[in-house]
Amino acid sequence: MLNREDFEILNDGLIYFDNAATTMKPRCVVDSIVEYYTKYTANAHRGDYDNSLRVDKKYEGVREKVKNFINADSVKEIIFTKGSTESFNMIIFGFMSVYLKKGDEVLLTKGEHASNVLPWLNLSKKIGFNIKYIELDENYRVTLDAVKKNISDKTKVISLAHITNAIGDVRPIEEIGKLCLENDILFVLDATQSIGHLKIDVKKYNISFMGFSAHKMLGPTGVGVLYGKEEILENLVPIEYGGGMNTAFSSDGYYEIKSLPARLEAGTRNIAGVIGMGSAIDYLTSVGMDKIHNYEMELKKYLINRMKSIPNIKLYNEDNDSGVLLFNVGNYFSQDVAIYLNQFKICIRAGNHCAKMLHEVICSSNTCRVSLYLYNNKEEIDKLVDALMNQDKILDTLV
């Protein structure tokens, strides 16, 4: 495993395999938050005293870190949000509500997370643009051919997860980005599941907008990022108005709003969260994104090999390039399996993983999900496999 000692929470035998839901936090992330609260608490952009200046420097420093981490052109393209969900709502209600017209087409898939579906469904009812779902192949993956087949002269936007939370498939985003460029289509990327696992380059992939949450990349909850290419982001209309985003207002109704990025960050932000996210980015960078990915793939291979030795196991997505594995054991209901594993302090996720349209495609809507990260190791996988070998014990936890 990589750097397991930095994750105190794992010291007591906790086996955490639910990293697609959220990740554990290394000491340095927690320390950076505590330091803000104990050593230099102040609001950002508001004062002339030392602590306030220190906060400004830290806060804006994280914008720079994010910019470099995703290879954006400018810090103006980085907006701090509450997380992916808010980022997507801003993109869709702040930008697409003006950009899209009746009859336009938006391409999604049935494997997308609720936060990249529901805002679209809601807005399409108001505006009358059409949502088309790119067909998934027999392994629930998006192929370039399927994307091409769905593009028409009405296609204005393609909005996809880089890695889906339910299946863990990695989409060919570089190629899709190229297609978008050639066809004058905006490419919206949901990087929530990939940001902590793969190197992302917004320029190389021709990304117009992107959203992610810090808590899935070793950072704190309640904070995330909206990225937008500057000339496009300029046209995103704020959906929140208040302090920090205006330059002037008066009783005759006049008001003026700031330039990017402040315009899109109304009110006191989650300063501690932003600082913690910066620390998570430093941490990931120091370990190395390639190293993390390679290690996860090695673990995944081990996981699949070991899982295959379990009687009556069904694996749904063996050959994808992420640390997500879906399975079912015999006819046991996924939640019964998850509750059984809890006795061994093994945390897995049961259910439909917030991709509620996926059951229209996948035959079993309920699955158990293991999602790996850098601090997991082979011994943990062995313990999972041992527990699942004793299948006749699964329902012992009923009473």
Added chain:
Amino acid sequence: MDSNMKRNLILDNYQNPVNRGIPKDNSYKKVNSKNESCVDNIDVAAKIVDGKIEDIKFDGDACAICTSASSVMTKELKGKTLKEAKAIIRNYQNMINELPYDEDSLGELNIYNEVYKQPSRKNCALLPMSSISKIIDSVE
């Protein structure tokens, strides 16, 4: 009843549920319930005639507790008047929620009297009752 016996009864109702399968018959009122915190998804249908539950069925995709509780519930509520049924439902809900309840009215449903120890299971055990409650409310 000891835990082992309760477990066996739950398992039996899970693996061989009774009254499963919803008839295509307009005289049945049907309600779908989903568990907001997990993925249990069941339908309950009841035929109510002259203030009495003449028949009750369920179907769906749910965990062992939810499926078995649906099965036991149909057994306990079939043939009851709406007044009796409502008393059973209230008692059962109280049992799951650790409130005072009348054990004698619950029959086989008493096998769920330890579910409160596993908070994540509570909603599973309550789901079928919430469906039949909705049906009763809709006819009253």
